[in-house]
Amino acid sequence: MAGDRPGRKRSEASRAAILEATRDELTAEGYDRLSIDRIATAAGVGKQTIYRWYPSKSELVADCILAGYIVRPVIMTPDTGDVRRDIAAWIRSFAKESRTPSAASLTRAITAAAAEDNAVAAHFQDQVTITQETLVTRLRAGVDAGQLRKDTGVSTVAETVVGALLYRILTRQELDDVFVDELVELIFSGIAGDQAP
Amino acid sequence: MAGDRPGRKRSEASRAAILEATRDELTAEGYDRLSIDRIATAAGVGKQTIYRWYPSKSELVADCILAGYIVRPVIMTPDTGDVRRDIAAWIRSFAKESRTPSAASLTRAITAAAAEDNAVAAHFQDQVTITQETLVTRLRAGVDAGQLRKDTGVSTVAETVVGALLYRILTRQELDDVFVDELVELIFSGIAGDQAP
Known part of the structure; x- marks a missing residue:
């Protein structure tokens, strides 16, 4: 990701847009059909920007998880006595x-x-x-x-x-x-x- | 991978060298410490060649598996009667x-x-x-x-x-x-x- 340079703010906004679009795409289409094209369109960035920051699907998903965009629900166990x-x-x-x-x-x-x-x-x-x-x-x-x-x-x-x-x-x-x-x-x-x- | 063009033979030899080096690196170091640098050196190719063909570790490992370079042993179950x-x-x-x-x-x-x-x-x-x-x-x-x-x-x-x-x-x-x-x-x-x- 971009460091302390003039474009930093714009980069952070782009990153947030990409991660949001990735989460939406994952929810709607699932991992197997994840489309970088659609994510780029939804995030309003170029496809090459995504590939430059995230060379693989798993790196993109990893950043989504670590940034808190993807959360799996935790199912609690009931206690009825049985x-x-x-x-x-x-x-x-x-x-x-x-x-x-x-x-x-x-x-x-x-x-x-x-x-x-x-x-x-x-x-x-x-x-x-x-x-x-x-x-x-x-x-x-x-x-x-x-x-x-x-x-x-x-x-x-x-x-x-x-x-x-x-x-x-x-x-x-x-x-x-x-x-x-x-x-x-x-x-x-x-x-x-x-x-x- | 390269198609039918003049450099095809050389590309195939490079690919085989990369996959062999990847298998050796996986066996010696494991996935978590897999080094593209060391694979490039062992295969006698540039690091950029590997990144161009395989943008992610999992794609490199995937090609290794599909080309038959990585085989996990299948353990058979004995039959002693118990x-x-x-x-x-x-x-x-x-x-x-x-x-x-x-x-x-x-x-x-x-x-x-x-x-x-x-x-x-x-x-x-x-x-x-x-x-x-x-x-x-x-x-x-x-x-x-x-x-x-x-x-x-x-x-x-x-x-x-x-x-x-x-x-x-x-x-x-x-x-x-x-x-x-x-x-x-x-x-x-x-x-x-x-x-x-």
């Missing part, structure tokens, strides 16, 4: 959100940017940590209530759930009801303690 | 291989390239399918032998195992023994049928 129902509800909410046109594509974009860029990875890690914390907290309460085995590896369970869902998105498969139901059954028949049904 | 022991052995082999210096980084590189490029995604999907098939086949034999529940969702189990492992790699965490043991316990206490211990 841990299986609550974790299943969280998985269903995540799956439902991922079926919106842009969400899966946006997740792939964030993953690509995080794999390429350590700063994005650290930022992404914060979001991931919050997501896992909501699952871990609910699982721990389930252990305390005797609904889950005392030796449940709560972090491993949370990571396995998120990993399985992310894997389906990365391999471009839908998070359909069959997968969700089988995942819940797999996880719970594994961790259900003696007070579970 | 399905839990065999799946656990596969997970341990995968984890051990991932702890070699370049493997985790290479996995992140492939994931980034696959997220950016549909052709790489399709190629990656083939490798993923082979990996999953070896797990699915072993799980199915376990169901037939009565060691696993009759209603085991074998594909979901295979995807969950691979997804959990990939997730640890993407979030830059080691696949240590505690994680591996907890994952095996989680999976098997979930799918162990009435002939299991």
